Amino acid sequence: MKKLPKPRYAAVRSLFDQQGQVLDSEALVLYIPAPKTVTGEDVLELHIHGGPAIVKAVLAAIGKCSTTNRVRYAEPGEFTRRAFLNDRMDLTKVEALGDTLSAVTEEQRRLSVQGTVSGLAARYESWRQSLLAARGELEALIDFSEDQHFDESPAELVSSVAVQVRALNDLIVYHSSNAVRGELLRNGITLSLIGAPNVGKSSLLNQIVGRNAAIVSHEAGTTRDVVEVGIDLGGFFCRLGDTAGLRSSSRKGQHNGTVIGDVEKEGMRRARENAEQSDVVILVICVEAGSAEYDPRLFIDDEVLQTARDLLVTGKNLIVAVNKMDNNPQQDATRNVVTQVQTLLPQVAQSRIFCISCKDATARSTSSSASVSASADPGNLQRFATGLIDLFKDITNPLSPAHDTSSASMWQESLGATERQRVLLDECSFHLTNFLDQVDTAAAIGDGLEKSTESGLDEADFDIVVAAESLRAAADCLAKLTGRGHVGDVEEVLGVVFEKYVDHNDGFSY
Numbered sequence: 001m002k003k004l005p006k007p008r009y010a011a012v013r014s015l016f017d018q019q020g021q022v023l024d025s026e027a028l029v030l031y032i033p034a035p036k037t038v039t040g041e042d043v044l045e046l047h048i049h050g051g052p053a054i055v056k057a058v059l060a061a062i063g064k065c066s067t068t069n070r071v072r073y074a075e076p077g078e079f080t081r082r083a084f085l086n087d088r089m090d091l092t093k094v095e096a097l098g099d100t101l102s103a104v105t106e107e108q109r110r111l112s113v114q115g116t117v118s119g120l121a122a123r124y125e126s127w128r129q130s131l132l133a134a135r136g137e138l139e140a141l142i143d144f145s146e147d148q149h150f151d152e153s154p155a156e157l158v159s160s161v162a163v164q165v166r167a168l169n170d171l172i173v174y175h176s177s178n179a180v181r182g183e184l185l186r187n188g189i190t191l192s193l194i195g196a197p198n199v200g201k202s203s204l205l206n207q208i209v210g211r212n213a214a215i216v217s218h219e220a221g222t223t224r225d226v227v228e229v230g231i232d233l234g235g236f237f238c239r240l241g242d243t244a245g246l247r248s249s250s251r252k253g254q255h256n257g258t259v260i261g262d263v264e265k266e267g268m269r270r271a272r273e274n275a276e277q278s279d280v281v282i283l284v285i286c287v288e289a290g291s292a293e294y295d296p297r298l299f300i301d302d303e304v305l306q307t308a309r310d311l312l313v314t315g316k317n318l319i320v321a322v323n324k325m326d327n328n329p330q331q332d333a334t335r336n337v338v339t340q341v342q343t344l345l346p347q348v349a350q351s352r353i354f355c356i357s358c359k360d361a362t363a364r365s366t367s368s369s370a371s372v373s374a375s376a377d378p379g380n381l382q383r384f385a386t387g388l389i390d391l392f393k394d395i396t397n398p399l400s401p402a403h404d405t406s407s408a409s410m411w412q413e414s415l416g417a418t419e420r421q422r423v424l425l426d427e428c429s430f431h432l433t434n435f436l437d438q439v440d441t442a443a444a445i446g447d448g449l450e451k452s453t454e455s456g457l458d459e460a461d462f463d464i465v466v467a468a469e470s471l472r473a474a475a476d477c478l479a480k481l482t483g484r485g486h487v488g489d490v491e492e493v494l495g496v497v498f499e500k501y502v503d504h505n506d507g508f509s510y
Contacts, residue, residue: 007033015048017061024048024058039079040086084483090121091483095418099186106235107396111185115416121482123410127168128478134161135471138464158464162439165471169432170401176425178398179417184279185396186418188230188237191388192275194308195284196301197245200323203358204284205229205242207381234389236396241278243271248303272307280317280391283308286324287337296328298340305344312347317395319352320345321384326357352391354384421481428477435470438463 005011010030015023028047037043048058065071080097083089089097096115103109137157193201209231227242244267247260260268275281285300312318322337334355341353361379377383398411417425 005029005031007031010047015046015058015061017057018064023061024054027058035086038088039082040088041082092118092120092124092416092418092421092481095420096416099418105232105237107185108237111182111416114413118413118416120413120416120421123413124478124481127172128475130164130168131471131475131478134164135468135475137161138468138471141464158439158467159443162436165432165435169429169436172425172429172432174399174401174411175414175417176422176429178411178414179419179422179425181396181398182415182417183419183422184392185236185415188239189280189392189395190278191238191240191280191282192271192278193240193242193282193284194246194271194275194304195286196247196299196304199245199284199286199299200358201245201284202227202242203362204282204321204323204356205240207358207361207379208233208240208385233385234392236389236392238392241274243274244268246271246303246307247301268303275307275311275316276314278316279395280319280388281308281311282388283318283320285320285322285341287322287327287333289324289327296333296337298322298337298344300344308345312345317391318345318348319387319391320348320354322353322355323358325355325380326359352387354380354387356380356384424477424481428474431470431474431477435467435474438467438470 002013005013008031010028012026013029014025015027017023027049030045030047032043032045034041034043046058048054063071080089080094084091084094093116096112096118099108099112100116103112138161141157193205195201205227209229229240229242231238231240244264246268283304285298285304288297288299308318320341322341325333325337337355338350338353342348342350357379358381359379361381363378396415398415400408400411
């Protein structure tokens with residue numbers, strides 16, 4: 001029998017069962033002693049040949065080993081749980097690991113990998129320590145104000161603490177906002193196509209996804225419900241929804257003047273609802289056939305125009321695609337069309353208006369003519385897709401204070417904050433705001449801060465005990481972020497995290 005492998009050195013060994021039968025004649029064995037392992041415990045890795053019968057035989061033999069501790073299969077997420085309990089990982093990195101395992105697109109991969117190496121946990125802990133120090137100064141006033149002499153007056157001390165708390169609260173607010181932007185990368189950006197019937201919404205969706213995901217027909221009202229498709233666009237995961245056409249029955253035009261039935265009304269209601277809930281709205285309008293050579297006429301239904309204006313009022317990210325430019329291919333037509341759109345929708349920047357032709361793009365994709373340049377952009381669809389990707393970058397770039405001089409990486413890392421972390425950051429900000437409101441109220445009264453320490457805490461305009469409690473609650477929120485503080489619900493947090501993020505490997509634990 002060969003000697004045991006040297007720790008941290010891979011060695012080739014034969015594996016036998018309890019009866020001495022060879023299971024794998026050339027398995028790779030690697031022993032890694034604690035504590036410098038992924039779980040903080042001793043680890044033995046068996047790299048065996050991958051035939052199903054060999055794997056099954058080795059696993060069965062391991063389960064029959066006679067040891068002082070029972071050998072069993074690891075529970076879902078157990079390796080990660082043990083790594084956390086042995087201080088090898090914190091909750092922020094556990095969540096980032098889960099995102100790494102589920103990443104599909106390039107942007108999701110970059111965000112998740114960044115989370116596994118970021119300093120979010122250290123930053124949260126430094127913020128918590130700052131709050132503990134601030135709380136200690138306030139509690140010193142409570143316990144020793146009558147017995148000790150302070151270099152600063154109570155009012156000056158509280159004001160100094162408020163300055164620190166206000167600066168920290170600003171950072172937390174920005175981190176929370178960036179967490180929302182990070183969710184767009186992690187869970188996907190939702191897009192909604194809105195427009196009148198037969199302007200080319202379904203054709204545009206099919207061009208973007210590269211297949212016939214939606215029915216294209218000259219018959220109005222083909223799309224009755226929301227048709228949603230998931231795609232990878234420039235590394236961004238997107239959920240693109242085609243919706244029922246919006247139209248008014250009162251206006252004369254391409255598809256108006258007819259009665260709108262109950263089914264179509266419901267489809268229109270769902271279309272508006274989908275647009276309101278989307279991150280980005282693509283407004284599709286078109287150029288009417290028979291337009292003058294240098295004066296193309298836009299077809300945009302009153303209902304569509306009003307819906308677009310309502311969405312812009314709410315701050316929705318809206319991009320305009322003017323389809324059927326093949327009806328007027330003149331060079332000046334594009335300039336005139338953009339001018340008309342900006343007259344109707346002045347809030348939309350010129351960089352977010354694209355003149356396209358799904359018909360030309362379809363003809364190019366089905367054409368076998370070698371005379372058409374491979375680098376051409378038929379229908380201007382490539383430029384439109386580039387514009388979408390630029391918009392995605394704008395809405396997912398991290399925010400930072402205008403006066404901030406810290407490293408840009410700090411704000412880039414904040415995109416990796418999960419929804420759980422964002423909720424706790426918002427709760428922390430709530431408590432800090434309560435503290436600042438108390439300070440501001442006392443300052444507005446005049447000498448409230450002075451009276452709060454001279455005439456007694458019970459009748460004070462500024463209650464230092466309540467203020468200190470606000471800082472304690474805020475610090476507890478930060479402790480929950482990493483799971484390292486003395487808080488009562490760490491086990492509850494662990495349960496949620498480890499139910500969601502399961503180890504993607506088989507293994508034994510004992």
